[in-house]
Amino acid sequence: MTRSQLVREAEAYMLAHLGQPITLTDLCKILNTSKSPLNYGFQEVFGISPMAYLKQLRLRSIHKALKAADPTTTQIVDIAHQFGFWHMGRFSQAYQQCLVTSPRRH
Known part of the structure; x- marks a missing residue:
């Protein structure tokens, strides 16, 4: 192979x-x-x-899920957990670095 x-x-x-x-x-x-x-x-x-690539895949999937989610009923933490992010501080930092946007909604 x-x-x-x-x-x-x-x-x-x-x-x-x-x-x-x-x-x-x-x-x-x-x-x-x-x-x-x-x-x-x-x-x-x-x-x-490979592990950095996996992290990017997960972060991009979270980004797509957040864009498609209803902001009144969806919590960021729930979506992050679905994709294996358990520490929200590290998730937020990784999300910002990878996507150059914040997962916070205003």
């Missing part, structure tokens, strides 16, 4: 399991590979590590 194929399979798994805990070790076991090919593949394809 080429690195790009490995990355595509890892990405598909990540997308299918965005709300579940995923570690680099988990990905390696699922894809029957070691950390180095997976890390090198993600660096080649996306320019970042």
Whole structure:
């Protein structure tokens, strides 16, 4: 399997399991590979590590969910939890860094 194929399979798994805990070790076991090919593949394809890519996928999914949500009945914390963010301070910081917007609604 080429690195790009490995990355595509890892990405598909990540997308299918965005709300579940995923570690680099988990990905390696699922894809029957070691950390180095997976890390090198993600660096080649996306320019970042697999875990940084997963974080971006989750943050983008949260952003889409927030845009589609009813602000009168939806709480940001609930959506963040759906995608594996449990510490709201870290979530807010990551969200701002990744999307350059705040998840707060005015």
